[in-house]
Amino acid sequence: MEKVSITIDGKPIEVEEGSYVLQAAEELGIKIPTLCYYEHMTPYAACRICSVEARDGKGWTKIVTACNYPAWDGLQIFTNTPRVITARKVNLEMLMSHCAPAPVLQELADELGVKEPRWGIGTDTCIMCGLCVRICDEVVGAHALTFSSRGIDREVSTPFKLESEDCILCGACARYCPTGHIRMTDTNGRILHSELMLGPNTAISIPFRQAIPNAPRIDPDYCIHMTTGGCKLCSKVCPKECINYEDKDEFEELEIGAIIVATGFQDFDPTPMKQFGYGKYPNVLSSIEFEQMNNAASPTDGKILMENGEEPRSIAILHCIGSRDEDHHKYCSRVCCMYALKFAHLVKEKTDAEVYQLYIDMRTFGKGYEEFYQRILTEGVNVIRGKGGEIVPSPPEYSGEGNLLVRCEDTLIGKFREIPVDMVILCTALEARSDAEDIARKFNISTGADGWFIEAHPKLAPVSTTTEGVFLAGVCQGPKDIPDTVAQGTAAAAHSIRLLNMGEVLMDAAYAEIVEEFCSGCRICNGLCPYNAITFDEEKKVSEINSALCKACGTCVAACPTGAIKARHFTDDQIYAQIEGILA
Amino acid sequence: MKDFEPKILGILCNWCSYTGADLAGTARMKYPANMRSVRVMCSGRVDPGFIFDALRAGADGVLVCGCHPGDCHYHEGNYKCMRRIPLTKILLENMGIDPRRLRLEWVSASEGARFQQVVTEFTEELRALGPLKLSELNFDPDHPAGGDNQIAVESAAHDELEAGH
Numbered sequence: 001m002e003k004v005s006i007t008i009d010g011k012p013i014e015v016e017e018g019s020y021v022l023q024a025a026e027e028l029g030i031k032i033p034t035l036c037y038y039e040h041m042t043p044y045a046a047c048r049i050c051s052v053e054a055r056d057g058k059g060w061t062k063i064v065t066a067c068n069y070p071a072w073d074g075l076q077i078f079t080n081t082p083r084v085i086t087a088r089k090v091n092l093e094m095l096m097s098h099c100a101p102a103p104v105l106q107e108l109a110d111e112l113g114v115k116e117p118r119w120g121i122g123t124d125t126c127i128m129c130g131l132c133v134r135i136c137d138e139v140v141g142a143h144a145l146t147f148s149s150r151g152i153d154r155e156v157s158t159p160f161k162l163e164s165e166d167c168i169l170c171g172a173c174a175r176y177c178p179t180g181h182i183r184m185t186d187t188n189g190r191i192l193h194s195e196l197m198l199g200p201n202t203a204i205s206i207p208f209r210q211a212i213p214n215a216p217r218i219d220p221d222y223c224i225h226m227t228t229g230g231c232k233l234c235s236k237v238c239p240k241e242c243i244n245y246e247d248k249d250e251f252e253e254l255e256i257g258a259i260i261v262a263t264g265f266q267d268f269d270p271t272p273m274k275q276f277g278y279g280k281y282p283n284v285l286s287s288i289e290f291e292q293m294n295n296a297a298s299p300t301d302g303k304i305l306m307e308n309g310e311e312p313r314s315i316a317i318l319h320c321i322g323s324r325d326e327d328h329h330k331y332c333s334r335v336c337c338m339y340a341l342k343f344a345h346l347v348k349e350k351t352d353a354e355v356y357q358l359y360i361d362m363r364t365f366g367k368g369y370e371e372f373y374q375r376i377l378t379e380g381v382n383v384i385r386g387k388g389g390e391i392v393p394s395p396p397e398y399s400g401e402g403n404l405l406v407r408c409e410d411t412l413i414g415k416f417r418e419i420p421v422d423m424v425i426l427c428t429a430l431e432a433r434s435d436a437e438d439i440a441r442k443f444n445i446s447t448g449a450d451g452w453f454i455e456a457h458p459k460l461a462p463v464s465t466t467t468e469g470v471f472l473a474g475v476c477q478g479p480k481d482i483p484d485t486v487a488q489g490t491a492a493a494a495h496s497i498r499l500l501n502m503g504e505v506l507m508d509a510a511y512a513e514i515v516e517e518f519c520s521g522c523r524i525c526n527g528l529c530p531y532n533a534i535t536f537d538e539e540k541k542v543s544e545i546n547s548a549l550c551k552a553c554g555t556c557v558a559a560c561p562t563g564a565i566k567a568r569h570f571t572d573d574q575i576y577a578q579i580e581g582i583l584a
Numbered sequence: 585m586k587d588f589e590p591k592i593l594g595i596l597c598n599w600c601s602y603t604g605a606d607l608a609g610t611a612r613m614k615y616p617a618n619m620r621s622v623r624v625m626c627s628g629r630v631d632p633g634f635i636f637d638a639l640r641a642g643a644d645g646v647l648v649c650g651c652h653p654g655d656c657h658y659h660e661g662n663y664k665c666m667r668r669i670p671l672t673k674i675l676l677e678n679m680g681i682d683p684r685r686l687r688l689e690w691v692s693a694s695e696g697a698r699f700q701q702v703v704t705e706f707t708e709e710l711r712a713l714g715p716l717k718l719s720e721l722n723f724d725p726d727h728p729a730g731g732d733n734q735i736a737v738e739s740a741a742h743d744e745l746e747a748g749h
Binding site for chain 2: 446448454466510528531551553557559567570572579582583
């Protein structure tokens, strides 16, 4: 393409012939208002707000739309002449005669000095900019939207106004709609606000702030390019050309000397406990949701707000949801009492709300914890000994005090109580991850009845596992708070380094071995070994035990019909001698 | 019979029951001194031979303890035990020995109290059953369990397994 020189408001610039004026203006930093232009889509000149005056310097002049007017040598563009302003005003007034004043139109009206549109104000919200249709066609590639009808009946719709099979629910149309005419709703017609969804809501994102490497990754389930083959917007805007759509999950084989299992926990889902109305009443939150809301980077900017955006007048914090509960988890989750007290402190610090703590036992076991509890008591938090029993919508007589009613038994005064509150926080149990058993199998460690990984010894080896070289750190071994987790993690690291420096693993001398002469080759033992340590030697027709894999359980020893397998330190002879000895 | 104190052999798995017994001890829980324990690495190591040998050597009952189903340190050793014990019981019955003299119990490392309870109960039961008198048995070693009995063994073992799961 040849370069041509044009001027915009007197400023000269060299651009490629045929490139559009609006781009050149952007390069020069001259702002031209527009409603329907987006750099990665074909200009459409639908809104005509980007009108500018084109001159050739010889007397020829014309109002053109900057977004799709091609540059030619000697072109002079004026963006601010009275003619331009008048043209923009007229176009805006015509838009407004059709449309309700969406914020974007109102802003323009203020800018251009349109006080009362001459032809009145319409009620529609669509300005026919066509951004939705074009993004669906050109960028997303789903082709699910189109203009239908003509003249005053013209509107954006799916073909035949039916639910479109081509729509991939990407939400790009709603994202780029300047007036909010297109909205994402769920099947009940509830509007889905992207701002209210916690966590990443784009297909390309940095998974969490501390991610290593701290780089965005594409979620193939949500990526438009990987769904339709279109889009690729991220690669168009990335100045370093880092986007790689071909990248796939890979399996890498690493040689390692030690393994630290630190797979953590999952939050107990309180939905099945219908009495608490979690998922039913919007202001019943789980503790992690409340924690996210408190984060300064949360959608509420760290403010404690109810679903309607108002500050709650009172908050109940219910301890032991799913823990210390015969029906769910019998164990104590250990961390909840302390974070519940922290919540109370945060609520008192940020709001004027009343706080009610409903607890079974206050377990403030650590260094400085009891002192914190005492401090919370002086802050005017209502502490009630008794587990929250039920949450129901407030009856009318309480509606002045709270929208929800918490029912509980106050065991210290021996009375049944009903407390009206606006918000409820459920301190949900920490529970073992649902895939803990798979992990346990993978690393040859075991899980207890609650799903937590079992350490080698509850007192003397709380970091090691019964598999040499595999260590545990954190809540995956059992509920614990941050200081305990850090301590265990550090210990696991130290153990690992010791192993790495040693260069080899010491095995227990206890393992089973096969006396070849006695082995009949029946292969009964082969299928019994949970560690696949026993193989059959096809040449010798006997089974063999790999002593490095054998964990000395002895199951094969007891099964061997010829007594060919010996469990070292637990041989038949030794056990018979013991039996003989202790029964003598 | 009043002063009869049964002798019990306990075969305990290293990871759950032996630790559970240890816990009963460290928690100062008292259980009858009738039980003497032998440690094996896993209840899957329990050879039925151990049980017969113990009864021969003078035990009035044998208590086999392992990890709860699903908790086995070796993943599935206790399942093997779960299959072997019912079969052993049938053999005992065929020999004329009351199968109640053999007991399989699951005791986890944290169940010191349960261990105490199991041993106490078993001792009481054996006390009621009285001493095991091998000489009075009419078991004929030359005519072990025949064809019919074999079917009974299999179906009983099957029932036990069904009940176990």
